[in-house]
Amino acid sequence: MFSKIKRSLIALAVFGIAMQSCSKDELLELRPEFSLDALENPSSMDQVEQVLQGAYARFRITALPDRTLTSYFSSGSGTGSGWALMPDVMSDNLYETNETLANSRVMADWLYQPNTDQIEDMYAAPYTVIAAANIVLRDVDKFTTADNQKRANRIKGQALAIRAVAHFDLFRYFAPRYDRNSTSDLAVAYIKEFLVSTSNQPARLNNKEFYDNLFADLTAAQTLLADVDAAINPASKPSRPYIDLAGVYAIQARAYLYAQQWNEAITAATNAINLRPLASQSAFAGMYTEANAGEIIWNIQFESGQSGPTYLIYFPAQQRSYFRPAPEVADATGLVGLIKTNDVRYDTYFSEVNSNISSGLALDKYRGKGTQTDGAANFIAFKTGEMYLIRAEARARSNQEGLALQDLNALRAARITGYVPAVGLSGDALLTAIAQERRKELIGEGHRFFDLKRTTRTIQRGSTCGDVQVSPSGACTLGPNAREWALPIPEVVIRANPKTVQNPGY
């Protein structure tokens, strides 16, 4: 009997150990080992600065729980590139070729609806950038001391500039009109707080409120970035991946141009030009292959293996062009279009690439760095050439036509070999010349759709449109009253946020 009890006790001990071998905390209180717990982080100035890096990274790509967004400056397979090449695709700068797999036909031919996937991604991407910037702005002051004040300025100033430029990019697509002081036109919500909650339902601001917020952020950024601890962009590199003071001036210049505040636009452009003079012709070509920083004010940085902006229109390794430059801008002869072979932009932007089913120029300036064809080219968001054109336009529209023509000639002289300065241009002819130069300078850099939107509000596609041997696209004109000038607010957003108002016509 005794041995039986002993055996039972041993058995109980064995089973007891088996039951108690793991503690409750060990099992249930598991923490991620490969990511940061956002309940308690960022918890230092270093981590705040790392979140700022995350905000920049989101200009490139954003990993959301359900999908990855490549809709800002990077591209998917025939999609994305929302603020890099899409405004050219949606305008008369590029035409769809027969090599297309029609992945962005819905955008190119203005067929988008509130439920179009690409519209949702284009709405989401800038707000993901803003969210990261807002985390920085929420936490940077917590770790600011007298000793690191200048570092804090550097971080905070960039975060404000990032927040401003991302909002402005949303505004460019989703606002029906750009009028500075309109209180009836709807802009987009201006978000200054990172708040995860289903009850967070921001409302769209009107244009005036929107611009006020935008310029307030830019002014604050300008002040902060004038007083920093270290250079934001290293001088030694052929790339300027961060927004520094020149970047803030450039954003201001572009925004004031849209707002038609000519004097402010002229001042901001001048400030930017003073910090970054125009590049020589040899330096200019190197800006697109990361050989020379040239006149880059701010570029989105792409590394090998990261998908740059090109794949919306051109696959450099396979040399497949879904879209090609309109022959009115440049053609394979180099003699007919706006950009001719004597222009540094011709060889920098284009190459002749033929296939069995489509021929002509490819817009291949984003083929890769150096001699690579991996599509990991940087995207130049702001460069001095645009600053000259902004200043020229602002001057031309504010009775300073002589100075305007001077700016135009200075830019052309920098780009065109043997350029003879134009004289005597004024009035509409001057404005047309500036607009044409914008088209030449900024093709494939995300401007044409917006430039037409803020000026003529008419798109008339050129000779390729409707010719099925050349292009499958059938949509050739967009009139001034078309609803498509403003992208629709995505259906999911309208559904989730009752305070958001849909754009007219959708």
Add this chain to the structure above:
Amino acid sequence: MRRLKLLLSTGLLFCVQFLWAQVQVTGRVTDQKDGTPIAGVTVTLKNAQTSTITNAEGSFSISAPANGTLVFSSVGYQSAERPVSSVMNVALTAGETAMTEVVVTGYTNIQRRKFAAAITSVNSTEIRKQPFGSFDQALQGQASGVSVVANSGQPGANAVVRIRGNGSINGSNIPLYIMDGIEISAADFATLNQGDFERVEILKDAVATGMYGSRGANGVIVISTRKGRSGQIQLNYDAQVGFSDLPKDRLELMNSSQKIDYELRRGNPYGWSTAEADSLRNVNFSWRDALFQTGVTHQHQLSASGGSQTSRFYASLSYMNQEGIVKTTGLKRYTARVNVDNTIKSWRFGLNVQGGFSKISRTAEGETYTNQPLNAIRWANPYERDIDPRTGTWQQTGFAPTPTSPRAGQGTLTSGQPNPAMELFLNYNWTNQIKGIATSYLEFHFPFLQGLYARTNWGIDYGQNELAEFSSPEVSTGISRQGALSRSMNRTFRYTGTTSLNYKQNFGDHEIEGGLFTEVVKSDYRTFGFTGYGFTNGFTNETGITAGSATNSNYIPVVNGNGRQNSLLSYFTILNYGYSGKYYVTLVGRRDGSSRFGVNRRFANFGSVGVTWNVLQENFMKNATAFNELRVRASYGTNGNQLTPIGDYPIPILGRATYGGVTGWQPTQPGNLDYTWETNKTANLGLDFGFFGRRLTGTVDFYDRRTTNLFYSRPVDYAGSGFGEIPGNFGTLRNRGVELMLRGDVFRSRDFSWSIQGNVTYNQNRVMDLPEDSIPTSTTILAEGFPVNSLFLVRYAGVNPATGNAQYYARDGKITEVFNTDDKIILGTSDAPWYGGISTTVNYKGFDLSAQVNFFLNRVMYNNDLNNVTNPGYYWDNLSVHLLNEWRQPGDITNVPRPTSSGGNAYQDETTRFMQDASFWRLRNVTLGYNFPVSILSRAKVRSARIFVQGQNWWTATKFESFDPEMSGTSLVGAQYPALIQTTVGLSIGF
């Protein structure tokens, strides 16, 4: 154990007692399927107390009156009755009579008649014999309420198994798999040998799955591996050899001459000269023949079983080599298993260990990329070839070099379509999988109280995958970085430990059986890998990688790594009470704590109750002699689903980001500290019956499964936080249905028998409640009152004969040429509400012939594969023959609109033109076998021998235009690797 011995000797005693007045019967009992002898069969003289037990060779000897009847019964087999003769060789059929049948739930073994649960035991011989690389494929049509759909025919690919419908919209619907008491990954079946399976039980209702608490919502599949049988060591060798083929292709494409004519009609885009066109018309290259093959399958298994009364073992070695029907694809598998069970005094302990290694070579599928060979065979023009006969090398007619890119057009055909043969033969993609499953148990029977014992069961499930994916520098995707090799390793280590105190005793009419349990499950996953570039030295393995630096940054390798953990801590009880053999009540209560849920919602309680009424035990049924069995079961209870769509950590998370070579952080998960389980409430009402000496038996179950607190991410405005949705628990989903299983012995005699059995399930899936109703996503919609996977399209109304424009039905039924997404309507679901299987078996002497037909009815799917070859914009590549009927001139009556988009005739794909009836009937299996008689075998000193030939999927009836309609999901996206048509010859010998 001791009591059993006593019974045995009593039996022998009776034998001796009746010896003088009887006929001496000798004989042998074998398994009807493979002719292996069955040891331990109880042979009883009917209406008497005489009995004996077969020895290790299956032989027995008994004295019986010449006009008597002997009853042969054994656990795991259907009992058989035979009139007495002097030599009796009896073959028993696997499967049990309901009266003594025991079901294994993973935690308990309980007699079916005492348990209210809806549990289907699948005939393990069916699973063992079918030559699938992944055993779950063999479950198709075997059990009511269980939908098994092969999404892929790649050797080793898992099936999509759904038990009683989809209960989760966003979470996982994968059942829980339990092997020998521990949880195993529902993924690595390619490295499990189903030849080792003894039993497979499918737990469906609340009282069965409730035992698994927060893991039970999607049903549970309980696998028990083979146990050793005491007696002399028995050796078995099983082999199968055969071949697999491509099913009929129902998506018909143009041949060379049709395609050339079509191109010429569309304006000759390539500018073929008349001579070129004439020459190309005659090419008619078969891309299918170039890429597909007849695959050879080999399968061998050697197993041994034996032991003493106190120690038994089972051991096996197996090898499988299955070539896929796409060249270069296949599965090679090696497994070994040892199962040992011991009894020493009051202790019992045992160990089950399986180790396996497999190598799976595959090709990409299920996507729409042009470089996937399985898309490319559809899209490559039939006048192009894999090899250019002019050069003898890969055909690369897309070549148009320029000074800036001398390698342009490389790897592509004229249209820019990558050459599928290059993509298949120059690239590779394989996984080496190591799988180890080990479980051990220790049981102590307390000597001072009969029926009380403690048990602890611990096991590990280890799965490791080593992956390689290579893109050659010569193919279209490899050009940009001179080839790419991605290598990675991942492993999942999970342990499960269950400890319990159990008690089982009868007190007069009262039966009590129950246990208190505690359990831990912890899983740990790690992965790392790299991708290298720059394959310039001719090697295609790691040696070929050029390590990049600043000067050739394009070759800088990419490295990565990740990991996660989750665990579960549970306390539960299972209690069973019976009265007088008539009434049984089962109570299950469980409390689970999971690391996967919000800190505020770590623990949850689940419970269920089941009641059984054995009607035949009632006095008023005494005279109902037609009945052999009549039982009513009812159960109700809750269980949960913890397979969330948001991963293992429900907290807000900052994930790594990089920009310009600098690491940063970005918010990657919104988190929700109140995140919790999906809860199922399932009611089940069942009836089991048997008539006419059990010649007709069956089971009917009615169920209503309601899932609440669905994992549902609430959409929010991206403006607020950059997130488009925040995870939460909202909404209700219902699955309700009827399951019927019937088995009938049409004819039964000594030499000839014929039986038919079948099961059919009707499952109605309905979304009951959503935070936001009717959310469309391109071709589907989530709407209250409709199934989860409902198609949502504009109805196609043919072609206007006057203009050639496509026409559509507006919502109000009017015909219009204007396509408008507002005209979409809800049309049907891809999850077949009706499905099942019907099988029949004929036995004549040693021969047996069986056939099984499975069906999935009333389902529709979107055919994106058809869409991609119907879009006239893709006329540079090959197209469907439907386009030969294109509208050409006013007055043409056709269903295919003109190809041009001008004048409001843009090609529209979200229409019913591409929705097709995806119902199908298929002859799943046919087997013809022969068991050699003992008389021949004994001369050859062989214990048993069986040969058979079987076929899989020989015949399929469907209207769906593709290789195969057997797919899950709402759409055939593209690059389909169809289920195989297989024929194998098998041999099974026992020594």
